[in-house]
Amino acid sequence: MITAIILIALLGVLAYFRAPVLAWTVGIAAWLAGLPYLCGATPSIAVWAVFAVIAAVLNLTFLRRLVFTGPVFGVFRKITPAMSQTEQEAINAGTVWWDRDLFSGKPDFKRLLSFPDPKLTAEEQAFLDGPTEELCAMIDDWKITHETKDLSEEAWQFIKDKGFLGMIVKKQYGGLEFSNYAHAKVVTKIATRGGTAAVSVMVPNSLGPGELLQHYGTDAQKDYYLPRLAKGLEIPCFALTSPSAGSDAGSIPDYGYVCRGSYTDPRTGEHHENVIGIRVSWEKRWITLAPVATILGLAFKLYDPEHLLGDKEDIGITCALVPTEHVGVSIGRRHYPGGAAFMNGPTWGRDVFIPIDWVIGGRDYCGQGWRMLVECLSVGRCISLPAMSVASGKLATFVTGAYARIRDQFGLPIGKFEGVDEAMARIGGYTYQMESAQDLALTGLDIGEKPSVLSAVLKYHNTERMRKTLNDALDVHGGKAVVLGPRNYLARAYQAIPIAITVEGANILTRSMIIYGQGAIRCHPFVLREMRAAMDNDLKEFDAAITGHINFVISNKVRAFWLGLTGAAFTGSPVSGPTARYYKQVTRLSSAFALLSDMAMFSLGGSLKFREKLSARLGDMLSGLYIATASLKRFERDGAPEEDLALVRWAVESALYDAQQAMHGFLANLPNRPLAWALRRVIFPWGLTLQAPSDHLGTQVARLMMAPGASRDRLTRGMYLPQSESDPVGVLPHALQATLETEPIEQKLRKLTRDGKLKALTHRERLDEALAAGVISQTEFDAVTRARKLKRDVIMVDDFDMTMTHHDDKLLERHIF
Template sequence: MLSAILLIVLVGVLAYYRAPVIVWTIGLAIWLLALQFGFGVAVHPAVWGVFALVAAVLNITPLRRAVFTGPVFGIFKKITPPMSQTEQEAINAGTVWWDRDLFSGKPDWQRLLSFPDPKLTAEEQAFLDGPTEQLCSMIDDWKVTHEDMDLPEPVWQFIKDNGFLGMIVKKQYGGLEFSNYAHAKVVTKIATRGGTAAVTVMVPNSLGPGELLQHYGTDAQKDYYLPRLAKGLEIPCFALTSPSAGSDAGSIPDFGVVCRGSYTDPRTGEHHEDVLGVRVSWEKRWITLAPVATILGLAFKMYDPDHLLGDKEEIGITCALVPTEHEGVCIGRRHYPGGAAFMNGPTWGSEVFIPMDWIIGGREYAGQGWRMLVECLSVGRCISLPAMSVASGKVATFVTGAFARIRDQFGLPIGKFEGVDEAMARIAGYTYQMEASQDLALTGLDMGEKPSVLSAVLKYHNTERMRKALNDAMDVHGGKAVVLGPRNYLARAYQAIPIAITVEGANILTRSMIIYGQGAIRCHPFVLREMKAAMANDGKAFDAAITGHINFVISNVFRSLWLGLTGARFAGSPKSGVTARYYKQLTRFSSAFALLSDMAMFSLGGSLKFREKLSARLGDMLSNLYIASACLKRFERDGAPKEDIAVMQWAVENALYDVQMAMTGFLNNLPNRFLAGVLRKIIFPWGQTLQPASDRVGTQVARGIMEMGPMRERLTRGMYRPKDESDAVGVLEPALQAVVATEPIEQKLRKMGREGKFRTITAKERLAEALAAGWITQSEYDAVARARKLKRDVIMVDDFDMGMKQFDEKLLERLIF
């Protein structure tokens, strides 16, 4: 019995710590020796023989390859599904970073905490406090979206003159060369004031000519275009999406044929005869800034039927820069995205001849366009839409917290009703998750990483959380958010939600195919190595990968079972105190996720990529592991403030609960029901033990954003705060301060009313009567009168005359106040 227990412990320890094969061999040999000489149990020579044979096969590489991994390699090559060129380039794009740790089943928490905290330089902070603040003050979003349908010319010029279009351009070309963190914070701040301006600024700094030129452009292209982009002399757009090829960019129908021709360069006016180039035809839609662009980034499929470039006829997707004044280029019409008025429209052209040196990177980069795009996408997708989502969360937190404290019903601030505080907790918790997730990814970007998988996680989960936060904010505001007008600070963001959900990869596709489809191959410690070995027919590399993979699976079986049985109580944690249990649970679910991932690939093989519901749930597991870890990182970065414990708990506990539910949904739907049952017993030996954040925690979060305190301040830092009390957002903080300060006086007046002390009827008359009777002082009277006026400004919605011209309320205000 004792020897059996020792064997179980030995196997468990070796598996838990992922001991290499040689250590397993030595450990089991010692156990057999102890069994025979220590416990006096006769070990049959046949047992020693089998052990020696297995040990030899596992430890002697040539023998292992001949007996075991070689035959497996043959089968693997046959069942591995073929991968298209576009899939290969997408898989190879970018880098893996913290997502690899989460996929490993053994996250290195010290590594996470050692990542540098993102910081702004003095120059970047000055830009946020100066030009960005000034730009926000110039924006009247109602006027932009309802009246002008465009940014005013002074705003356009300010954006150009102050380098907003060249934040990513290096200083040697006249750009600002900001960090990715600074770039995101600029977009976030602008987006808290107006989505149209934010999109106008973010697109030239995201995936487009500037980014592509800096990575792949020729020296001549960089020297000409980058200074002009930095100074706003050029407005760029990038035309990729076609009507018949949305998310499937690899199937774009736009094409160009290599030929010789003539053209006049619109930049210089010079005419060129008989030059090698491409005759391109295209029709693109949904192209941001296309109606006003001066330089068109164009993606098309390139063909060389006459073999003017070489033996290859189908060259592949190619990216070129085309001045929009060039003959045959058509722009000028626009789409009108709901809720925003940024310039977006179609561009088209038929058999437009462009010279070969207009290809980004020149002739040698012909056919390399898809690789170029997917390599750069991971950067822009980490910044633009996630930043706008963070901005929406900050605004929703700021305005909803104040409104719910100012607005009362039945003598109580509406934020103190439990149904309302539940929605408010979600708003604050999602905002915490969104910013924490993006800040961690920005840390990776500024360390030189290009986390392609995490960029997809951010794009999907931040925009979905933005949708939920704005929905909740609309619900809390009720009628205030229904009526369109200058006072409605939520409606335009709410209307614009479908834009963020759709662009840069539709969310349904991103969740169901991209996050896990790319993550499983890129982040898994062994799968990509195995696939590369199969494609290269490299048996030696496959042997090393598959051996490690088997050990990895065995380890995760034991780790998942042990961590499940113990509730991860004995797992390590880099921190003690309130966060320790969260690190332990994340370790547990990281191991379980790694096991489920391997079992999905094992049981479904190549068909897994067509099982989009299962793939989506695996993606949800990885995503929420990342979100929870990012929230813990943020909490430590902020100095583990006690005021933020509740919102951190809400964010982490709900992310962990989402991981658990994704695993449950996966196991409920795994086709191999026997395997699903075994995995359920390993991962959830006591059932589903995690719960979402409690009502008590949610109430603490909701109260925290209704108060002028540290939690509210940290959740809304970096947003634009108007100082003008006539502004719908600017009035909120003065109103909040005034209402809270005068609450004791209002309670005193209500009590006097219940006691029948007043002879008058209206609130205005009773306030005057209390002053006249000496029940309140003049300063108290003035404070209450001001608080009531500010409160009314917050609550009121716009009304218009029948011609939709705004009604003048000044007379009515004088009558009331």
């Protein structure tokens, strides 16, 4: 019995610490050699012979390849599904970063905490405090979305003059050359004021001509276009999506073929005869800035039937830059997305001849378009839509926290009702998660990473959390958020939710196919190595990869069981204090995730990519771990403030609970039921032990949102805060402060009324009565009067004349009390 226990313990330790094969060999040999001393039994020659044969096969590379990995390699090459060119390019795009640690089962938290904190330079901060604030002050979102359907000419010119369209353009070309972090914070601030302006600024700095030119453009293209883009002399758009293709780039119907032709360059007026070029036809929809663009980035399939470029006829997806004034280019009509009035519309053309040097990167980059796009998308998806989601969270947190404290029912602020504070906790907690997740990804971008998997995580989960926070904010505001008008500061963001959910990869597709579809191959320490070895017929590389993979699986099985059995109590944490246990739970769930990932690929093989519900749940596991660790990183970055403990606890507990529930759902639906049963006993030996954030914790978050203080300031930092009391958002902090300051006086007045000492019918008359009786001072009377006026301004909604075209605040003044 003792010898068996020692053997189990030995094997467990070797597996837990992922010992190499040689260490396993030496350890088991030592156990065999020690048996006479442990139990008096000496292993027979046959036992030693079997051990020697197995040890030789495992440790002698040539023998292992002959007996084991060689035959496995042959089978693996036959069953490994072929990848299309677009799949290969998507897999190869970008880099892996912290997501690889989460796939490893052993996240290196010291590495996580050593990542530099994102910071703004003095120049970037000045831009946020200066031009960005000025632009926000120009924005009247109601007027833009319901009257003019566009930014004002003044705002457009300001955007161009101040360099908003050239934030990513390098200074050598006249751009601002901001960090990705600064770029995101500019978009966030603008988006808290108006989505139309935010989209108009972010698109030229995201996936589009500017980004593509800087990475792939020829020197001539860069020298001409980048200074013009930086100064706003060119307005770019990028035309990718076609009516019948959607997210399937391989199905783009737009095409061009290489030929000789003639054209007049609209930029110079020069005419060119008999040059090699492309005759291209396209019909694109949903293209942001297309109606006003001066330069069109165009993606299409390119063919070379006359072999003017080489031997290949099907060249592949290609990207070109086409001036919109060029003959045959059609723009000018627009779509109306709803909730925002940014310029978005179709573009089309038929048999439009363009010279070959209009291809981005020139002739050598014909056919490289999809790779170019997915590599740039891995950056853009970390910035634009996640930043707008963060902005919605900050706005929802700021206005809902104030409104819930100002608005009362039954003598209590509505935020103190448990049903309301439950919704408020989600708003604050999700906002903390969204900004934490984006800031960590921006850190990666600014140190040179292009985290393609994490960009998909951000795109999906930030936009989904935006949807949830705005839904909850509308529920708390009730009728205030139902009526459209200038006073409704939530309506436009709510109406624009479908835009963020749909663009840059529809959320259903992103969750069910992209996050794990890319992640399993890119982030797994061995899978991509095995696949490449199979494609390259490289047995040596396959042997190294599959050997490491087997050790990896054994280790994660032991680690997942031990960490589940002990609740991860004995594993390490890089910090002490109240958040230490969360690092331990991340380690536990990371090991479980790594094991489930391998078992999914083992049991389902190539069919896993068609099992989208299971793939989505695996993606949810990875996402939950990422969001939890990003929240922990943010807490430490902020100096681990004690007053933020409720926020970080809610954010982490929610993310880990989500990851656990994804594991539960995965096991409940894994087709191989015996395997699912065994995995559940390994991963959850005591059942589902992680709980969603408690009601008490949620109440703490809601209280932080309703009170002015450091936590509320950190949660809403970076948003635009108008100072005027006449502004629907600007009035909120004034009304909140006035409400808090006069609350004791209001309580006194209510008590006097209950005691029968104030007998007037209305609130205003009782206030006059209290002043006349000397119960309150003139100063208190004035303070209450002002607080009630501000409170009414917060609560009131807009009304119009019968034609719905006129709004007159002066009419409301007659009925204030």
